[in-house]
Amino acid sequence: MCAWLQFPLKIDASRKILHIDMDAFYAQIEIRDNPALQDEQVILARDPRKTGGTGVVATANYHARQVGVHSAMSAAEALEKAPEAVFVTPDFDKYRKVSEQVHGIFHQFTDKIEPIAFDEAYLDLSDYEESLVTIAHRLQQKIFDELALTSSVGISFNKFLAKLASEHNKPAGLTVIRIEDIRPFLDAQPIESIRGVGTKTAERMHELHIENGNDLYQLSQDTLIDEFGKQGFELYQRIRGIDDRPVQYERQRKSIGKEHTFNPPVRSEQETLDESRSIAKEVVQALKNKKMHGKTLVLKLRDEMFNTTTHRATFNDFIENDPNVIYNLAVDILEEIGGYTTPLRLVGLTVTGLTPISFENITLSLYES
Ligand SMILES: [Mg+2]
Numbered sequence: 001m002c003a004w005l006q007f008p009l010k011i012d013a014s015r016k017i018l019h020i021d022m023d024a025f026y027a028q029i030e031i032r033d034n035p036a037l038q039d040e041q042v043i044l045a046r047d048p049r050k051t052g053g054t055g056v057v058a059t060a061n062y063h064a065r066q067v068g069v070h071s072a073m074s075a076a077e078a079l080e081k082a083p084e085a086v087f088v089t090p091d092f093d094k095y096r097k098v099s100e101q102v103h104g105i106f107h108q109f110t111d112k113i114e115p116i117a118f119d120e121a122y123l124d125l126s127d128y129e130e131s132l133v134t135i136a137h138r139l140q141q142k143i144f145d146e147l148a149l150t151s152s153v154g155i156s157f158n159k160f161l162a163k164l165a166s167e168h169n170k171p172a173g174l175t176v177i178r179i180e181d182i183r184p185f186l187d188a189q190p191i192e193s194i195r196g197v198g199t200k201t202a203e204r205m206h207e208l209h210i211e212n213g214n215d216l217y218q219l220s221q222d223t224l225i226d227e228f229g230k231q232g233f234e235l236y237q238r239i240r241g242i243d244d245r246p247v248q249y250e251r252q253r254k255s256i257g258k259e260h261t262f263n264p265p266v267r268s269e270q271e272t273l274d275e276s277r278s279i280a281k282e283v284v285q286a287l288k289n290k291k292m293h294g295k296t297l298v299l300k301l302r303d304e305m306f307n308t309t310t311h312r313a314t315f316n317d318f319i320e321n322d323p324n325v326i327y328n329l330a331v332d333i334l335e336e337i338g339g340y341t342t343p344l345r346l347v348g349l350t351v352t353g354l355t356p357i358s359f360e361n362i363t364l365s366l367y368e369s
Contacts, residue, residue, distance in 0.1 A: 011157075016125045016155070018154070019120075019162035019163045022236065024171070026150055029098055030088050040064070041060070041082045041084060042085065043078050048087070056075060064078070068081045074364060093263070099119060104119070105147075106123060122247045128367075132155045139151075152171060152175075155175070161182070167193065168185075181218075182240075186239055188214075191211055194216070196238060243356070256287050257300075260275050262275075265343035266343065273340075276327060283326060283351060287351060293319065295316070296313070297315075299346060303345065308346070
């Protein structure tokens with residue numbers, strides 16, 4: 001028997017972890033932008049009646065989910081289940097943009113963010129003194145006020161429990177799992193909703209008459225390891241509320257960029273320059289907020305055919321965090337590649353190779369001058 005199996009199990013309840021998941025994200029954005037869809041079954045997929053049946057469901061709203069439509073289902077099957085449904089072709093550019101706005105709001109609360117998907121993240125809020133319920137309400141309210149979108153939040157002291165909690169009460173839910181809630185909460189979970197139990201594992205569990213969390217809890221560590229190996233050991237811990245995985249946030253960002261997408265595309269040089277100027281302002285604001293600067297500027301362009309290109313210029317000295325400086329450098333890069341030549345769906349500016357604006361940098365330049 002391995003040594004690590006003999007450590008006594010201990011629940012670390014010292015952290016404050018929040019899991020947030022936007023409710024039916026893509027569908028919610030489409031309904032927000034087209035309120036006529038409000039009471040309809042909405043399926044995000046190209047309409048199978050127009051494509052000849054190809055295509056896959058990206059997501060669906062709760063009305064459509066109620067009749068059995070789910071993501072990754074073929075659009076044709078979704079149509080069978082929901083013949084009255086409205087099919088909306090997904091606009092991933094738009095969702096990416098909204099996702100950035102959502103993440104921007106997360107950053108107003110903490111930089112200890114582990115993004116899981118476009119619409120989902122863990123936040124480590126251990127540094128907060130006040131109740132996480134208060135903070136979660138504030139976060140959900142802010143997202144709703146600024147973006148008119150609802151989210152569901154789970155709060156606990158580890159990632160496993162926080163995620164289960166956020167799934168517990170959707171949409172617009174807020175669920176807390178405290179240490180005294182672990183047994184009743186986990187015991188009642190169907191085996192499929194316990195993270196780490198995939199389809200294959202679930203099948204084997206059913207053969208072993210393990211239907212819910214309580215059944216799983218009754219099994220010995222040896223039995224679980226014999227049956228499921230390393231995963232069995234993990235499940236033995238999880239079902240006891242133990243999960244020591246840290247929230248893996250980026251300790252230091254290597255680049256800061258902003259981009260604007262356009263639908264319809266921008267169609268003139270002047271418009272492109274105007275947009276670049278406003279993007280430069282945003283980049284500088286973000287750099288100042290993070291107290292960072294860098295030596296490389298990247299210009300990103302996407303044309304009408306969705307071809308995306310990046311062009312960079314690197315300098316010996318740090319680029320000054322001044323909108324005019326960054327704008328002028330961007331214009332230089334644009335001129336170097338032949339200027340404005342084609343309608344653009346996206347213009348972006350990013351400063352990379354970031355370094356904190358530290359005391360040393362400042363004193364060094366003072367001595368140099
Ligand atoms: Mg979601």
